[in-house]
Amino acid sequence: MDTLSYKTPYVNKETVEKGWVVIDANGAVLGRLASQVAMIIRGKNKPSFSPHVDCGDNVIIINAEKVRLTGKKMTDKVYIRHTGYPGGQRFATPREVLSKHPHRVIEHAVKGMLPKNRLGSKLFNNLYVYAGTEHPHAAQQPKEVKL
Numbered sequence: 001m002d003t004l005s006y007k008t009p010y011v012n013k014e015t016v017e018k019g020w021v022v023i024d025a026n027g028a029v030l031g032r033l034a035s036q037v038a039m040i041i042r043g044k045n046k047p048s049f050s051p052h053v054d055c056g057d058n059v060i061i062i063n064a065e066k067v068r069l070t071g072k073k074m075t076d077k078v079y080i081r082h083t084g085y086p087g088g089q090r091f092a093t094p095r096e097v098l099s100k101h102p103h104r105v106i107e108h109a110v111k112g113m114l115p116k117n118r119l120g121s122k123l124f125n126n127l128y129v130y131a132g133t134e135h136p137h138a139a140q141q142p143k144e145v146k147l
Contacts, residue, residue: 011048016055020142022135026063028147029070034109036147037061041126042114053128054122061129065102070089079108103129117122 010025021040026032039078043049043056079092097105106129114120 005116009048010050011055012072013051013053016053017048018055019057020060020137020140021057021145022060022062022142023094023145023147024063025061026066028067030067030105030109033067033147034113035107037106037110037127038113040145041110041123047081052119054119054126056123056126058137058142059128060080060142061106061108061127064106064129065098065131067098067102067106068140075081102131127139 006119022041023033023037037048037059039045040059041056043054044057049055077094079097081090081092082088083090094105104142107124107127111120111124114123128135
């Protein structure tokens with residue numbers, strides 16, 4: 001006798017339904033934006049969420065240079081990277097990074113909110129960040145999302 005009246009449906013990479021989403025970062029706070037984007041990329045906003053599958057949407061972020069940081073983070077926060085050579089530790093503030101490579105600030109924030117495993121690396125490839133208002137993904141017919 002089958003006592004369970006329901007089965008938990010898991011999706012796999014063949015049955016997953018992926019879409020495209022456009023998010024405007026104009027005036028958005030960096031951390032709040034990044035957490036919402038990470039949730040969409042992971043697929044946690046869908047009823048068919050499976051933790052072991054890439055079931056999220058592809059996210060396009062425009063106006064990356066107009067993102068906001070609250071408090072004194074624009075000057076006091078420090079991004080640390082290493083060149084791989086002895087004494088190669090380099091430091092940069094968000095103000096410096098935004099002036100040269102505006103997309104890296106959002107990418108760094110979102111990547112930190114994704115899983116630290118092979119799935120997280122695959123999920124990060126579903127993020128596309130652009131400094132201006134134009135993006136080359138019009139053929140995918142992305143939906144505009146207000147956060």
